[in-house]
Amino acid sequence: MESEANKILDEVTQGDYKYGFVTDIDTEFAPTGLSESTIRYISAKKNEPDFMLEFRLKAYRHWLTMTQPKWAHLNIAPINFQEIIFYAAPKKKKEVSSLDEVDPELLATFNKLGISLDEQKKLAGVTSVAVDAVIDSVSVKTTFSETLSKHGIIFCSFSEAVQNHPDLVRQYMGSVVPYTDNYFAALNSAVFSDGSFCFIPKGVRCPMELSTYFRINAANTGQFERTLIVAEEGAYVSYMEGCTAPQRDENQLHAAIVEIVAMKDAEVKYSTVQNWYPGDKNGLGGIYNFVTKRGICKGSNSKISWTQVETGSAITWKYPSCILLGDNSVGEFYSVAVTNNYQQADTGTKMMHLGKNTRSTIISKGISAGNSNNSYRGLVRISKNALNSRNYSQCDSLLLGARCGAHTYPYIQVDNKSSIVEHEATTSKISEDQLFYCQQRGISAESAIGLIVNGYAKEVLKQLPMEFAVEAQKLLSISLEGSVG
């Protein structure tokens, strides 16, 4: 009975990656490998002010003193940093002000990804999504910048921010994730090429969803992007990030940093749909996704909410976190992580309660299939002064088949007596009964698994903005689908 259900699950979960195309875009590369001269090359290419080069070099020198962390529940082949190209830019990118000037191959890429910038632009004010797209290392096009600037909102590529708003960049860059934070954060700080920058001034509610699409296209290229979001007092923004990469036999490195600063009464919602190439059925190739995401609720009553749907990457190492410094501030983490075949994910969050009456919620849904390994790792720390604080954590694992693994590592530290931490964890399987019930209604095993998995993840999916939720639902089904014999 068990084995029958497992057989169906196996057949259904042998899906193929649907975003594995390569686009033939004329690309300019940095010399392969990592050294101070690579960093100087990148900084010069980007025409950066001195403080940026200094920041990069300090980070690089610090990185040289560090070693790759080993503590995650991951099996990582050694990375040879001298074989990676740290900077690749589509050549024709220069100064595009209208879509007509964008490389048609690039636009075709977006169409394949299901995002049409063209459409987005036409529907201005209707769909209300502003898109910044980062292909390989360089930000290609930011739509809607003009509309946003009317509200005083800055939404542009990181490079542009460095050129046009150097003071803001200088003030906030590295303030939440210092370059000393960890191995991959140091690496990113040394070599990051581009990313998104977003600044919402005091009292402004951003009138549309802001969105960035990241894509690794070139071979042997690492992508190191950096996102910085600052919400001033009383500001609100909902930010979405999506990503894909072509199918390649080698592993590619993606080491990003996201920093969020929320001042008094500000709210930032950050949503990610991560669909980097996961490698093939035998575990060959795929993206190494090592990301440091952290937000600080600096002012009182501020709120930062992370929602992530992680379906891609060969290895995911990622803990979007909140530092709850302001009194009454709120941190949330909603996550669905799917692993299939030989994928490995070690993901979770850190909630650092420093202010009084701070609250955090963690909802994590892991879905494992094939030979994959899926770990939740979460830290909830309530400091001595964070009186009357609350955390609620719920970590559920769904196993599809018998060869995959699910692990939960909750770390809890409470240093005062007035705070309460609750942790619940469950592990379940898709039962043969459920599959039979669906199939008896004419639903194929493939769709049935899609339905059941989406139902399981509903609590998290409903946190996503509408535009993203539909895509995420499809992705969840697709990443587990395949041919049913």
Added chain:
Amino acid sequence: MLLSIKNLHAGINGKEILRGVNLEVNKGEVHAIMGPNGTGKSTLASVIAGREVFDVTGGEILYQGKDLQKLSIEDRAREGIFLGFQYPVEIPGVSITNFMRTAVNEIRKFKGLDQLPAGEFLRMMEERKRLVEITSNLTNRSVNEGFSGGEKKKNEIFQMAMLEPTLAILDETDSGLDIDALRIVANGVNKLRRPDNAFVVITHYQRLLDYIVPDFVHVLFQGKIVKSGGKELALELEEKGYDWIKKEQE
């Protein structure tokens, strides 16, 4: 003939449960299957629906002239076989609306029809809900999640009304229903009866058969249909129990 079962043997993990079942069902007919607990009624229903945990070890099942064993579970359903479950399973987070829409559209695709537009689908839901007297809030909930026993059974009838099967097998749909719910379920079945479809109703109680009047009543005992008759057989069983049948078998 709609369904023809000949000398069907089936079991699980080497244990034989069905030991030579013979049954013929024509369009327009209602058959009732009765019998003591554990004699294989639900197993028979599951085997007709194609549940893979059971092994068919002998005999054949023809449905509309087709060998059912060659069809997958979902294709049997798409060809018009519906099973109302004795124990409907919960599917957390999946709304009945979404569930039914997926089912209806996959069946339509199988038949070469276009997807039903959302508006039309919702109208159809409303209409069928009225047909089986279902209150609206049930369909907004997740499939069977937190439903009472009776609500689960009503939901099965609603799904049957949505899918309009050619052969509906209802496994103890009357168990656990209060008198009103029983009437609602029975009325639902009666409204859906047509000359071109058929019902196989598995039940322990004659009272359901007061509402859904069967053309034939069969007694399944130790994996075999040991007695068949008209609706008066149900009355006789109600009165005398199964002892006399057991004795006849010895």
